[in-house]
């Protein structure tokens with residue numbers, strides 16, 4: 001391992017020493033500099049045919065922009081005089097299932113990307129010169145566009161953002177294709193309210209436009225009537241899960257969503273409200289206790305309600321597959337779910353949602369008294385505590401630990417309409 005704490009020059013000197021020492025087979029974080037470009041290589045392996053350069057990613061597949069990343073490293077290494085035998089991209093194998101006892105063979109998959117990388121090396125020097133020229137010159141007059149957000153949000157968005165941003169930018173029109181948005185921009189519309197009547201054709205865009213221009217929510221009360229027809233009792237259920245790249249428990253795949261917490265508000269026909277919850281931050285496999293808790297507390301009658309219920313249903317389905325003795329009850333619970341998200345998407349829009357029906361956008365629009373940022377913080381605290389395996393969220397009051405966020409939405413809708 002080439003440490004970086006003594007600075008760049010020391011890291012390069014140490015790399016040179018390790019490369020020269022034929023006893024050294026593998027170097028992590030080997031540091032090279034060539035023609036003003038510095039790279040640190042995740043893994044460098046010595047073979048008789050030359051060095052194998054391996055770039056390691058936490059993703060589960062090879063993404064196109066990784067190839068340029070690897071090509072730049074290969075160009076620098078060749079420039080430093082190293083003979084490259086191959087270039088590999090190592091990523092997490094999402095088909096791997098941990099069998100316990102620390103056996104992680106097969107967790108990572110190394111894909112040989114030599115051909116594509118070697119075919120790109122020729123162009124790297126030219127591209128690097130073009131970048132240096134840009135850096136040396138005045139700031140280019142490039143408008144913000146899709147390149148600012150894909151494949152990642154650029155760090156300079158706040159800097160490049162023009163002054164006097166529109167209150168309702170065109171991206172508040174949900175799922176509008178980029179070319180269509182560009183046509184609207186080219187027509188001089190910057191705010192949704194600038195668009196004249198009759199220009200938008202998509203019914204959802206028209207609804208967002210109407211509510212935004214009117215400055216008030218638009219509600220389809222007939223679509224919300226279904227909420228009043230739901231049976232009793234009503235179980236409002238919300239999970240928190242943890243997805244680890246390196247599975248910790250037997251039978252788990254990388255990034256599998258493991259439930260370590262749930263919160264359930266039970267609303268009875270006579271108005272009574274009960275709260276039950278489960279939380280495990282011991283670091284042990286929480287799934288069995290999680291499933292048993294559901295079986296114990298979810299009664300045989302009534303419906304379960306979640307916002308974007310597909311997530312809760314998937315978690316329960318996976319628990320059912322894991323524990324055959326609980327499977328029938330868990331799958332029967334899954335049959336009784338209703339999803340608040342599609343109902344809200346169809347029936348409700350407030351301009352403050354700015355084109356989103358995420359719970360973060362809908363909750364403050366419907367129930368301004370509840371601040372999602374606070375609730376978000378509570379959920380985040382729970383996640384952090386799980387990672388630290390500390391005692392369960394000691395600084396939070398029990399009732400604030402993990403509120404079931406879908407129940408205020410449903411209750412508010414029922415109360416108002």
Ligand code: SF4
Nearest residue numbers: 147148154156157160
């Ligand atoms: S935000 Fe980034 S990508 Fe977008 S124009 Fe500015 S510098 Fe370029």
